[in-house]
Amino acid sequence: MSTSSTRPDFRRDINGLRAWAVMSVVLYHLGTPGLQGGFVGVDAFFVISGFLMTGLLLKGLDAGQVRIGAFLLARARRILPALLLLCLTLLVLGAGVLLPLDYKQLASHSLATLAFLSNHKYWGEAGYFDASSHEKWLLHSWSLSVEWQFYLLLPCLFWAAWKLGLGRRALWRGLGGLLAASLALSVWLSHRDPTAAYYGLHSRAWELLLGGLLHALPAATALTPRLRRLLERAGFGLLIGSMLLIDGRLPWPGLTALLPTLGTAAVLLAGRQDSWLTAPGLLQYLGSRSYSIYLWHWPACVLLNYLGLSGQPGPQLAAFAGMLLLSELSWRFAEQSTGRWLSALAPRPAWRRLALGTAAPVALAAGLWLAQGWPGRFEAEAEAIAATDALPPPAVRACHVHEGPRSPLCRHGDGPPAVVLVGDSHASALVPAVQAALPPGRSVMQMSYSACPYVQDARFRTPRTSAAYDCAGYNRWVRETLRALPPDVGVILVSRYALRAFGANEYAQEEQVPGIDLPALGPADPDRLGHFAAQIVKDSCELAAERPVWMVRPIPEIGQHVPRLMSRRMALGQEAELGLPWSRYLARNGWVWRAQDEARQRCGVRLIDPTALLCDGQRCITSAQGRPLYADDNHLSEGGIARLVPMFTAALQDPPTAAGRPTTAGNASTTR
Known part of the structure; x- marks a missing residue:
């Protein structure tokens, strides 16, 4: 010894x-x-x-x-x-x-x-x-x-x-x-x-x-x-x-x-x-x-x-x-x-x-x-917040794909699909909000894949996933599947683009590494962010030429597990609200906003802006009336999702038409 x-x-x-x-x-x-x-x-x-x-x-x-x-x-x-x-x-x-x-x-x-x-x-x-x-x-x-x-x-x-x-x-x-x-x-x-x-x-x-x-x-x-x-x-x-x-x-x-x-x-x-x-x-x-x-x-x-x-x-x-x-x-x-x-x-x-x-x-x-x-x-409220479920509803979770080149194409609600939610886990998290916003007799189709934004012509670097992870192949399958749907079925694009552009902000700084290269073939473009943004515009406009398309502004990523940290602060007698400075949100997502604005101007894609309800120009909130708006560090909780239902209801009542011709001059988003 x-x-x-x-x-x-x-x-x-x-x-x-x-x-x-x-x-x-x-x-x-x-x-x-x-x-x-x-x-x-x-x-x-x-x-x-x-x-x-x-x-x-x-x-x-x-x-x-x-x-x-x-x-x-x-x-x-x-x-x-x-x-x-x-x-x-x-x-x-x-x-x-x-x-x-x-x-x-x-x-x-x-x-x-x-x-x-x-x-x-x-x-x-x-x-x-x-x-x-x-x-x-x-x-x-x-x-x-x-x-x-x-x-x-x-x-x-x-x-x-x-x-x-x-x-x-x-x-x-x-x-x-x-x-x-x-x-x-x-x-x-x-x-x-x-x-x-x-x-x-x-x-x-x-x-x-x-x-x-x-x-x-x-x-x-x-x-x-x-x-x-x-x-x-x-x-x-x-x-x-x-x-x-x-x-x-x-x-x-x-x-x-x-x-x-x-x-x-x-x-x-x-x-x-x-x-x-x-x-x-x-x-x-x-x-x-x-x-x-x-x-x-x-x-x-x-x-x-x-x-x-x-x-x-x-x-x-x-x-x-x-x-x-x-x-x-x-x-x-x-x-x-x-x-x-x-x-x-x-x-x-x-x-x-x-x-x-x-x-x-x-x-x-x-x-x-x-x-x-x-x-x-500890106080009952603190213990209840700590127990906030970070998982989406079972029906949604079962349809969220982690590997392979396709998804089960689940429908949530009754009747034919009105819209398809396409994107990563942020898309799957918003399924309940979109379903609640639809008129009776219509459903929402879920096409979500872990850490996979809808971006064509890209290489996705995913060292921590299995070899069966195939975001690029999945996106190609999504494009072909959407082309087979009736033209009145709209598409809502939701993704955590910053995850691929910069890495996950809940990790330590040295672990935050980009996870995407463009184009898919040949040497990577040194202007990764510019090419990424251009591809977002190109792909959304391609969809908008065939059917109504909405793009959701990025959900604020807090970088810390909100329910756990809130409950711990409450248990220790500290201020529970965490907050995210608006400047930090823009540092990770400003380029996405510019790409989405360009898609709106070029081909009439409509924008839905959750930050209008989650942020005030100075910071993005993490709680309301003492309850967390997040289930973890970047996915909204049941309360946070419910907060967005009126916004989706208003947006879906006034859809854009295909080929970039809006039905009205209005816009469902609040642009900062």
């Missing part, structure tokens, strides 16, 4: 490498500018862990025995005390600050974390309408679960090799085959199912095996000092370059993950104990506490988000300092003191103590989950 440099087998290079890995993750999560690939620190940890665990098992193999129980006990002594302290602290302190739904989620995630199944938990929760990752206090535990699952399987392989009398060469061949299979699966899944690739042991095992297979190579002592120095510098070049240059647009993990993992492997293989890159005292201090730092850094980041303070330098600095203090306490009392106490016990008493220590947070988490997060601790 000790990480003291006085141990004869202590490796200062590994300890310093841990410091690089953990600080890259911490600074990345705190939003440090320029460190867009800081998440690769986790991949570096996987390589280090695989190297160390394989080394331990090789010692047992050389000694003529592989004791799986002893190996797992050593891992449990190392991992569990600090992890139990973290879970118990969050569960206890959560009683004072977490609203019932948040508290129940924490309880559920605590149980998954302590069972070392949290990677599967978060894998199952991921999806378009999933809560923001910055709402999950134990999200970072997924990597611990991956490592523990690896710890369960690796000693079994060594035990089998020992029992079968296989030599090291056969063992290396077997592990090398598993590495190749896992890497191939990782590359394939990172395109087909990125979430599964990210969280699954099957697609991460190659990183741990890469570290283990370093033992099959010559020891560092067999290399010349010059070669070791060059190897270390090349390794850090790959690792640091990955931290600075890789970003969230790339499928991960996949072939690109070879850069930081091979860089880490090179530093381990070099084995330089006196290098200025790993040996300085500060790096040794951070490296020895890297596990506790990793455990406590993420809750500090979530707390900033929970209080609506993300991105503010002062709170970020305070969170960093607080995280270091908690990490020091965790290292001293959980890792060191408790670890030494457990190491002094025989195996059976040690397992019993660990089981008893685990029982407390497990029982507390299970009780809180069964009690639905202990409602009644």
Whole structure:
């Protein structure tokens, strides 16, 4: 358990490498500018862990025995005390600050974390309408679960090799085959199912095996000092370059993950104990506490988000300092003191103590989950707002497509369709408002696809979706399907265009990346925004030549989960209204307004302006009469949608005609 440099087998290079890995993750999560690939620190940890665990098992193999129980006990002594302290602290302190739904989620995630199944938990929760990752206090535990699952399987392989009398060469061949299979699966899944690739042991095992297979190579002592120095510098070049240059647009993990993992492997293989890159005292201090730092850094980041303070330098600095203090306490009392106490016990008493220590947070988490997060601790209004449903009605949700080149063509209401709602999730969210605005005996047809604005001749970059995601193909199908409809069936275009132009504003700044290139073929136009706007005009006018067309001004994107933050502010006695400055709205959507204005002037497209009811020229509101107008950070709630019904009613009573000839000179929008 000790990480003291006085141990004869202590490796200062590994300890310093841990410091690089953990600080890259911490600074990345705190939003440090320029460190867009800081998440690769986790991949570096996987390589280090695989190297160390394989080394331990090789010692047992050389000694003529592989004791799986002893190996797992050593891992449990190392991992569990600090992890139990973290879970118990969050569960206890959560009683004072977490609203019932948040508290129940924490309880559920605590149980998954302590069972070392949290990677599967978060894998199952991921999806378009999933809560923001910055709402999950134990999200970072997924990597611990991956490592523990690896710890369960690796000693079994060594035990089998020992029992079968296989030599090291056969063992290396077997592990090398598993590495190749896992890497191939990782590359394939990172395109087909990125979430599964990210969280699954099957697609991460190659990183741990890469570290283990370093033992099959010559020891560092067999290399010349010059070669070791060059190897270390090349390794850090790959690792640091990955931290600075890789970003969230790339499928991960996949072939690109070879850069930081091979860089880490090179530093381990070099084995330089006196290098200025790993040996300085500060790096040794951070490296020895890297596990506790990793455990406590993420809750500090979530707390900033929970209080609506993300991105503010002062709170970020305070969170960093607080995280270091908690990490020091965790290292001293959980890792060191408790670890030494457990190491002094025989195996059976040690397992019993660990089981008893685990029982407390497990029982507390299970009780809180069964009690639905202990409602009644805060004002009823705050708890009710926190429970605002972020999902659209089931009938609408079932017709909202996430992959493939077509939709079910659902109709909502009675009778033949009067209009078709075309666009992304903002279109699906407005289905109830349009349905309520239609006259009796008419219906609205839904053609909505996740993060897919109706834009032809475009390439959509979607690294976090499955390979079956096909926005471009879907848009072509929409165009052909609309041409087959009667000409009196109108089209309402609704999309969150800024999501594709700039990235999602609910993400950290370094994660906000454009998701569209134009044209679809040939080199991308450097004037992406200008080409995007021109394509919007072209496509809407093409539709307007055949049938009535309306375009909805972009719904304001608040960038923060409105019901949750409102309810938390209410629970803490703070002002609940969040507000979005009008200048920030225009910064993301002014170009869309200009494109829509051009479409109106060129071909008579009508404009419907929700901001006339949601904004006042200074800011856009997020609540009315104490109730949220949003279900999350950018989709309107049931109350927000109801607010727009009269606007849609007025617009649809006076439709434009096809071929750009309005029936009247009026306009359903309020143009700013």
